[in-house]
Structures are given as structure tokens and as C-alpha cells.
Amino acid sequence: MATQIELRDIVKSFDNHRVLDQINLEIEEDEFLTILGPSGCGKTTILRLIGGFESPDRGQVIFDGQDITGLPAYKRPVNTLFQKYSLFPHLNVYDNVAFGLRIKKIPENEIKPRVEEMLRLVNLRGFENRGVESLSGGQQQRIAMARALINRPEVLLLDEPLGALDLKLRKDMQSELKRIQKELGITFIFVTHDQEEALTLSDRIIVLNEGVIQQIGTPIDIYNEPINSFVADFIGESNILEGIMHRDYDVSFSGRNFVCVDEDFYPDEAVDVVIRPEDVEIVSNGKAQLHGQVVSCIFMGVHYEMLVSTDHEEYLIHSTVPREIGERVGLFIEPENIHIMRKGEVEGDEDL
Amino acid sequence: MKTFKKVALPYFIWAALFIVVSLLMVVYYGFSGEGGLTLDNFARFFAGSTLKTLARSLRIAFITTVFCLLLGYPLAYIISRLMVGYRNLAIILIMVPMWMNFLLRTYAWVTILSKNGIINVVLRSLGFEGLDLLYREGAVILGMVYNFLPFMVLPIYTVLEKMDQSLLEAAADLGCNRFKSFTKVIFPLSLPGVASGISMVFIPAISTFEITTLLGGNKTNLIGNVIEQQFTITGDWNYGSAISIVLMVFLLLSLFFTGREEEATSMRVEEVVGE
Amino acid sequence: MSRFLKRLYLFLIYGFLYAPILVLIIFSFNEGRTRGSWDGFSLVWYRRLVRDREILSAVYHSLLVASISTIVSTIIGVLGAIGISPYRGKLKRAILGMNQIPVLNPDIVMAVGLMVFYRSLGLDFGLLSLILSHIAFTVPYVVLSVLPKLKQMPSSLPEAAMDLGATPAQTLWKVVIPYIKPGIISGALMAFTLSIDDFVISFFTTGSGVDTISTLVYSMARRGINPEINALSAIMFVVVLLLLVIMNLPKEKSAQEGR
Numbered sequence: 001m002a003t004q005i006e007l008r009d010i011v012k013s014f015d016n017h018r019v020l021d022q023i024n025l026e027i028e029e030d031e032f033l034t035i036l037g038p039s040g041c042g043k044t045t046i047l048r049l050i051g052g053f054e055s056p057d058r059g060q061v062i063f064d065g066q067d068i069t070g071l072p073a074y075k076r077p078v079n080t081l082f083q084k085y086s087l088f089p090h091l092n093v094y095d096n097v098a099f100g101l102r103i104k105k106i107p108e109n110e111i112k113p114r115v116e117e118m119l120r121l122v123n124l125r126g127f128e129n130r131g132v133e134s135l136s137g138g139q140q141q142r143i144a145m146a147r148a149l150i151n152r153p154e155v156l157l158l159d160e161p162l163g164a165l166d167l168k169l170r171k172d173m174q175s176e177l178k179r180i181q182k183e184l185g186i187t188f189i190f191v192t193h194d195q196e197e198a199l200t201l202s203d204r205i206i207v208l209n210e211g212v213i214q215q216i217g218t219p220i221d222i223y224n225e226p227i228n229s230f231v232a233d234f235i236g237e238s239n240i241l242e243g244i245m246h247r248d249y250d251v252s253f254s255g256r257n258f259v260c261v262d263e264d265f266y267p268d269e270a271v272d273v274v275i276r277p278e279d280v281e282i283v284s285n286g287k288a289q290l291h292g293q294v295v296s297c298i299f300m301g302v303h304y305e306m307l308v309s310t311d312h313e314e315y316l317i318h319s320t321v322p323r324e325i326g327e328r329v330g331l332f333i334e335p336e337n338i339h340i341m342r343k344g345e346v347e348g349d350e351d352l
Numbered sequence: 353m354k355t356f357k358k359v360a361l362p363y364f365i366w367a368a369l370f371i372v373v374s375l376l377m378v379v380y381y382g383f384s385g386e387g388g389l390t391l392d393n394f395a396r397f398f399a400g401s402t403l404k405t406l407a408r409s410l411r412i413a414f415i416t417t418v419f420c421l422l423l424g425y426p427l428a429y430i431i432s433r434l435m436v437g438y439r440n441l442a443i444i445l446i447m448v449p450m451w452m453n454f455l456l457r458t459y460a461w462v463t464i465l466s467k468n469g470i471i472n473v474v475l476r477s478l479g480f481e482g483l484d485l486l487y488r489e490g491a492v493i494l495g496m497v498y499n500f501l502p503f504m505v506l507p508i509y510t511v512l513e514k515m516d517q518s519l520l521e522a523a524a525d526l527g528c529n530r531f532k533s534f535t536k537v538i539f540p541l542s543l544p545g546v547a548s549g550i551s552m553v554f555i556p557a558i559s560t561f562e563i564t565t566l567l568g569g570n571k572t573n574l575i576g577n578v579i580e581q582q583f584t585i586t587g588d589w590n591y592g593s594a595i596s597i598v599l600m601v602f603l604l605l606s607l608f609f610t611g612r613e614e615e616a617t618s619m620r621v622e623e624v625v626g627e
Numbered sequence: 628m629s630r631f632l633k634r635l636y637l638f639l640i641y642g643f644l645y646a647p648i649l650v651l652i653i654f655s656f657n658e659g660r661t662r663g664s665w666d667g668f669s670l671v672w673y674r675r676l677v678r679d680r681e682i683l684s685a686v687y688h689s690l691l692v693a694s695i696s697t698i699v700s701t702i703i704g705v706l707g708a709i710g711i712s713p714y715r716g717k718l719k720r721a722i723l724g725m726n727q728i729p730v731l732n733p734d735i736v737m738a739v740g741l742m743v744f745y746r747s748l749g750l751d752f753g754l755l756s757l758i759l760s761h762i763a764f765t766v767p768y769v770v771l772s773v774l775p776k777l778k779q780m781p782s783s784l785p786e787a788a789m790d791l792g793a794t795p796a797q798t799l800w801k802v803v804i805p806y807i808k809p810g811i812i813s814g815a816l817m818a819f820t821l822s823i824d825d826f827v828i829s830f831f832t833t834g835s836g837v838d839t840i841s842t843l844v845y846s847m848a849r850r851g852i853n854p855e856i857n858a859l860s861a862i863m864f865v866v867v868l869l870l871l872v873i874m875n876l877p878k879e880k881s882a883q884e885g886r
Contacts, residue, residue, distance in 0.1 A: 052789075053789075053790075072789070073786065073789040074793055078790075080786070080787070082783040083783070086783035086784050086787040087787075088784065088788075088802055090806065090808075099791050103791060103801075148791070151792065355795045356709045356713065356795065358710065359799070360706060360707045360708075360709065360711055361710070362703050362706060362707070363704065363706060363708075363711070363770070364707070364710075366703055366763070367707075371728050371729055374740035374744035375728065377740060377743045377744055377747065381743060427637070430633050442637070445641060445644075446644070448871065449645070449648060450820075450824075451824075452648065452860070452863055452864055453823070453824055453841055453844065453860075455840075456840075456844055456856065456859070457651075458647075460647030460648065460650050460651045461647055463647075463650050463654060464647060464650055468664070498644070501640075551731075559733030561827075562826055562830075565845070565849065576735050579735055579739065580735070583739050583742060589743060593739065596736045596740075599733055599735075600733075600736055
């Protein structure tokens with residue numbers, strides 16, 4: 001796959017507050033890329049830089065090898081799906097969808113079939129003459145998508161487009177988004193703070209925090225091999241523990257030594273140890289590495305969420321078998337489920 | 353929207369010339385005389401009879417404001433408790449006269465109050481003696497109350513009408529009787545409306561000269577008349593400007609006492625548009 | 628307060644507000660010239676009114692000045708509001724503060740300011756100075772009635788338009804202006820009302836021979852009463868009522884349809 005959009009050394013500040021700090025990013029053609037991070041991390045700003053609504057203080061935006069940093073939004077071959085739909089309230093559904101083509105002065109007889117095609121794509125045929133304010137949130141978002149896609153953009157930017165929808169609708173829209181992206185075969189750059197959404201939809205995920213890219217990778221990579229404690233904590237729940245890496249494959253935390261699969265650390269380096277709640281097994285005393293007492297046990301639908309307090313910390317555990325509160329249990333962690341992370345490492349650091 | 357900042361250019365040029373420059377020229381004239389910059393105009397103001405005129409203007413503006421408040425608050429309150437249909441009608445009826453030229457309406461009072469006017473004709477036909485109503489301070493105050501009453505009613509009404517009914521229910525729930533829920537809940541919450549009403553009556557009342565001329569004859573002279581005379585008859589612009597500056601100081605003071613200016617304006621806007 | 632007292636109070640206040648207007652209208656049909664006594668029904672003042680060049684030219688000037696100043700101040704004010712709304716913080720407060728001056732300042736102070744300003748420019752007092760002044764004092768009201776609408780508009784709306792390929796000018800014309808239309812209409816209406824009702828500013832900034840209704844009534848009232856003015860008032864009142872009815876009817880209808 002070819003690189004379509006490239007951000008080079010982007011720096012952006014608002015009111016002396018640095019929102020993006022040295023962002024370097026390559027986006028490939030036709031991929032579904034998600035920028036994931038907590039609110040205020042700068043993810044929307046990246047999108048707005050690509051869309052042409054902001055210009056960077058430093059750095060360049062490259063599109064198909066050409067520098068488009070100074071190009072205004074209306075000249076860029078990308079379209080945006082905004083968080084709050086932002087349909088034009090004074091136009092009906094048809095006129096909203098036709099807006100971009102009319103701006104381009106395309107003859108009406110050409111516009112009509114294309115509007116119909118778009119409404120079919122988003123499953124809203126027959127809504128042409130409806131006022132946009134009479135539509136539900138989900139319908140409005142589909143119309144907004146039809147309006148953005150009718151211009152046949154090479155890239156669609158999606159700024160938390162599902163944020164305002166309720167859970168059920170959101171799930172439906174997620175699969176819809178994926179279907180449309182496959183059907184059209186164009187690049188989607190999707191911004192969200194919802195890690196589950198990111199894991200479900202994306203080909204690749206960029207985890208962003210405080211204007212710095214933490215990690216880039218496939219959903220599986222990011223979930224299984226978080227680069228630092230921030231990513232680990234943000235992508236799913238996890239136990240993050242202070243540990244010391246004594247030598248290769250030997251780490252100590254929670255008051256004892258464990259065998260792990262990581263290597264290449266300084267001797268006795270202080271590290272973060274990440275263990276997913278579903279990777280902590282509750283076992284009979286013989287096999288146990290740690291012992292603790294069940295503090296709470298809540299049924300979560302598919303699994304039980306338990307807190308087990310050991311001598312040193314509390315472990316969050318997901319298990320399908322419930323335990324009594326107050327019960328003493330043994331805990332066991334497989335070596336490959338112990339993830340060791342250098343403190344404060346972010347994407348690109350290993351190249352240095 | 354940043355893209356559109358430049359479209360305000362005509363506005364900025366316009367405002368700079370017609371608002372800022374023209375105001376600065378008044379200030380310049382107020383502080384200058386034949387021999388350049390001077391405070392003479394103000395010295396003359398504070399030494400002469402104009403000070404008395406100012407005092408009278410303040411007194412009359414104050415009385416007008418009090419009357420408007422006493423008449424206007426109950427009116428606004430009653431209207432705000434009407435059913436919606438009647439309520440809108442009642443408010444439109446308050447605004448309709450404002451749409452007519454106010455000088456015409458003020459002038460109508462001459463017809464009512466004058467020596468051979470309606471009131472006196474009626475009185476005489478009933479065997480009473482005619483009264484000398486026109487060209488007195490009372491007539492001026494009447495004219496001002498008549499003209500400015502809507503300025504008091506509308507902002508108060510706007511606040512009362514927007515007031516959350518559940519607040520009253522909560523007050524009643526907590527044991528307030530109707531009188532108490534008025535003094536403890538409704539009235540305190542309506543104070544912003546009262547404040548902007550007061551400033552919107554007081555400011556025009558203190559500076560008017562046309563109502564004084566029409567209804568007060570030449571007997572009641574107010575500060576507005578003095579300014580007018582400086583510019584149209586005497587031609588002493590420096591002195592007239594100095595008095596204007598003093599008047600602006602009162603404007604600032606009244607804004608200071610009645611609260612934030614933004615509120616006052618938004619009220620005034622609402623009232624003129626009638627939204 | 629009992630229901631009866633409330634009704635009585637409303638009745639008295641509305642009586643107070645409408646009595647003078649009623650008196651004007653009634654006496655416009657009076658045959659005689661005196662104010663107090665009724666000499667019989669007649670349309671003589673209406674007949675004289677339509678032949679009175681002085682009054683007709685004042686009406687013409689009032690309408691002309693109000694129309695031109697409304698159009699110009701609406702354009703300047705709407706563009707001004709659009710340009711101001713992206714400002715934030717202190718700068719915005721300063722701009723709005725400047726905008727408030729004509730709204731809050733006593734009319735007479737603004738009027739003498741404009742008078743002094745025109746004189747220093749060497750501008751002749753007449754129709755032009757009158758129109759300029761009316762634009763000057765109505766622009767801030769247009770700005771104030773449009774700004775809230777702009778504040779309501781999500782910033783993503785114009786962005787969406789530009790995203791779809793609209794140039795800034797197209798965005799303004801096809802998206803922003805339609806969105807803030809209600810604010811523009813009420814601003815224009817307010818400008819017109821203020822202009823046609825204005826006396827003080829006109830009084831100081833017009834020249835000899837150019838009278839508006841207000842300045843004419845003022846000078847006539849000082850000279851003595853002319854019942855033609857009554858006739859004029861009656862006609863204006865009817866026009867205002869008609870306009871109100873016309874403006875309110877379709878509004879309610881469309882509001883109902885919208886729901």
C-alpha cells in the first residue's frame with residue numbers, strides 16, 4: 001500500500017498551550033485508521049489539520065506527495081464527518097446531500113442519481129424531502145455521511161461521529177461505517193476516545209496523549225503489547241504494577257520474583273508491569289504465586305469482576321467463576337501474560 | 353469562522369468614525385476653550401445655575417423612574433401570570449404605541465391637558481373650575497412616565513416570564529405562602545429585570561429635552577434643554593460638550609448601580625424587537 | 628390580588644397608554660380647530676393633510692431615511708457581527724463595549740457628537756448627514772440582534788460547507804446568512820423602527836428644509852397646534868396596526884406547521 005497522507009514534524013499550540021508536539025505520521029491508502037486518546041489529547045486537532053480547518057505552527061501536511069499545508073479546506077480532496085452532524089438546517093435532506101455537487105456547478109440531472117445512490121448507500125432512500133431537524137440522531141449522521149461522500153473524497157475524516165448516539169445505535173453505526181468503508185474502498189481517518197470502538201473498527205490505531213503519539217499499531221498489537229502504562233491503562237482495564245527487571249526473563253513485583261518473556265533491559269531497571277485482568281488466574285493453593293482475599297465480586301454479564309487484595313496491592317481480575325467475598329484465593333500469571341514496559345516510553349523511542 | 357473576520361472591516365471603520373471619533377470630539381470640545389485645553393467649562397458648570405438644572409433633572413428623572421417602577425412592576429407581574437395567548441396579546445399591546453412616533457403621542461397629551469383641552473372641558477361642563485395642567489413639572493413627569501413605562505415593563509416581564517414555575521412550587525412546598533414566595537423568591541429573582549428597567553428609564557429621562565419642550569413649555573428647563581440650547585441657539589459647543597460629558601458620567605454611575613451593561617442592552621434589544 | 632383588581636389595573640394602564648392615541652384619532656375627525664370641544668364630524672384635516680407639502684415631504688423623508696439607513700446598517704451590522712463573533716476574550720469585550728456606546732449613551736450626547744463630527748468634516752447638514760447618522764445609531768442594534776444567532780450556530784456548520792468545497796464567500800451566502808436570517812430580519816426591523824421613531828439624532832444632524840415626521844411635529848407643536856397632525860397620527864396608527872397584523876399572521880401559521 002502507498003502512503004497517502006503524511007504529517008511531518010507537526011507542532012501546534014493554542015494560547016501558548018502546546019496541543020501537538022512533533023507529530024510524525026504516515027497514513028496509507030484505503031486503510032481504516034483510528035486516532036485514539038482521551039479528550040484534550042489533540043486528536044481532533046490532527047483531523048482538523050488534515051481537513052484544512054487549522055494550520056500547524058510548524059511542520060507539513062503532505063497529500064499524495066504534495067505539500068498541502070497552506071491549502072484551504074475547500075480545495076482539499078478530503079471530506080469530514082463532524083461530531084454534531086452539522087447538517088444545514090435550512091435545507092432538506094436532498095439539498096443537504098446535493099450541496100457539494102451544486103457548489104461544483106454540476107448539472108441537476110447528474111446530481112439526482114448521485115444523491116439517490118448516496119441515500120441508498122446509507123440506507124435512507126425516500127427521505128429526500130424530509131427536513132433535517134425531523135430526523136433522529138442516527139439518521140442525521142447517515143445524511144451527513146452521504147453529504148460528505150457524494151463528493152467522492154479520497155479520504156473521509158470522522159470526528160467522533162458516533163459520540164452523540166446511544167449505545168445500541170452506536171453498535172449499528174459501527175458496522176455500517178465498516179461496511180461503507182469496504183464498499184467505497186477509501187481511506188477513513190477516525191477519531192474517538194472510545195477504545196472499544198477503536199479496537200473493533202480499525203486497521204491501525206494511533207494512541208495519542210498530551211499531543212504525543214504513544215503507539216501506532218494494529219488493534220491486536222496495541223492490546224497485547226502496550227508500549228507503556230498509559231496505553232495499557234487506556235486500552236482496556238489492566239493491573240499496572242511497579243516492578244524491577246533484574247535481568248532478562250526475571251522480574252520482581254508484588255513482593256516476589258516472576259519469570260517473564262521480556263529481555264534487553266538495564267540490570268535492575270525500574271519498570272511498569274502490566275497484567276490484563278483476564279490474565280490473572282485464580283488457582284488452588286499449590287500452583288499459586290500470590291495469595292489474597294476477595295474484596296468484591298460483581299457480575300458484569302459475561303464475566304465476574306473481582307478485586308483481590310494481596311499483601312502488596314489489589315488485583316483486578318475477570319473470571320467466569322464467582323468467589324465469595326472474604327474467601328482466600330491463590331493467583332497465578334503465565335509468563336507471556338506479564339508485560340514489562342520501560343517507564344515513559346513512546347512510539348519511535350526504540351529507534352534512538 | 354475565523355475566515356470571516358475581515359468582513360467586519362466596514363463595521364469597524366464605521367464604528368471608529370461615528371462612535372469613537374464623534375465621542376472623542378465631544379470630549380475634546382468639553383476640555384477645550386478659546387485658549388486651548390482648559391477646565392473652564394467644567395468650572396463654569398459647577399459654579400453656575402446649570403448645576404441647579406442638573407439637580408432638577410436628576411430629581412425629575414428619579415421621580416419618573418419611581419413612578420415607572422411602581423406602575424410597571426405590578427403590570428409586568430400580572431401580565432406574566434396571564435394565560436399564554438392573552439400574555440402575548442398584552443405584551444403586543446404594550447409595544448404597539450412604541451411603534452408610533454413618540455412625539456405624536458406626547459403631543460396628544462397637549463390636547464388632553466391644555467387650557468381648553470379635554471380634561472378642562474369636561475371639568476367645566478361639570479361645573480368645576482378649569483385646572484392649569486400643562487406647562488408644569490407634573491405634565492413633564494406624566495409625559496416621561498407615559499413614554500418610558502414600556503421600557504420598565506418589558507425587561508421585568510422578560511425575567512418574570514422566563515422564571516421557572518418549579519421554583520414557585522418549590523417555595524410553596526417549603527412552606528412559603530403567596531406573599532412570602534413573592535418577597536423571598538419572585539422579587540429577588542426579578543431584580544436583574546428591575547435593574548435594567550431602571551437604567552433604561554433613568555437614562556432617557558435625565559437627558560430628554562423634547563418632552564420638556566412639548567409639555568413643559570419654557571418653564572421647566574432640564575439638563576437636556578441646556579445642552580440643546582448650547583448647540584442650537586447659543587452656539588457654545590465647548591460648554592454644551594462639557595455638560596454632555598457630565599451626563600455621560602451619570603450614565604456610567606447608573607450602569608454601575610444597576611448592574612452589568614450587557615444585560616441592560618440585551619433587554620433593550622429584546623424589547624424593541626419584541627422577542 | 629383578586630381577579631377583579633387585576634383586570635381593573637390592566638384596564639387603567641392600557642387606558643393610560645391608549646387614551647392619547649384615541650384622542651388624536653377622534654379629534655382628527657373634528658371639524659373645528661380647538662382641542663377640547665367637538666364641532667362635528669369632518670374629513671377636512673385629512674383633505675388638507677394630503678395637500679400639505681410640508682407634512683408630505685416630512686413623511687417622505689422619514690420613510691426614505693429609514694429605508695436607506697435600514698438597508699445600509701443591516702449590511703454593515705450583519706457583516707460586522709459575523710466578523711466580530713470569532714473574537715474572544717478581552718478584545719471581544721472591548722469591541723462589544725464600543726458597540727454598546729450608542730445603545731446606552733443618552734441620545735443627545737451621540738447627537739451632539741455627530742453634529743460636531745460633521746461640522747469638523749465640513750459636511751453640509753441635510754439628507755446625507757441625516758442618513759449617515761441614522762446608520763450610525765442603528766448599526767449597533769443590528770449587531771446585537773445578529774450576534775446571539777451566530778453564537779447559536781455550531782462552528783462546524785460553516786466548516787462543513789467549506790469542507791464540501793464552498794469558498795468562504797459561498798459559505799457566507801449559502802449557509803451562514805440563511806442560518807442567521809431570523810436575527811437579520813429582527814435587526815432590520817429594529818433599525819427601521821428606531822430610525823422612523825427617532826427625534827433627537829435627527830434634530831441635531833438634519834439641515835434646514837429637511838424635516839422628518841419627528842422634527843416637523845416638534846417644530847409645529849412649538850408654533851401651535853395643527854389638527855392635520857392628528858390626521859397623520861391616525862393614519863400612522865392604522866398602518867402600524869395593519870403591519871402588526873400582517874406580520875403576525877403568517878408567523879403563527881408557519882410556527883404551527885413547523886411543529
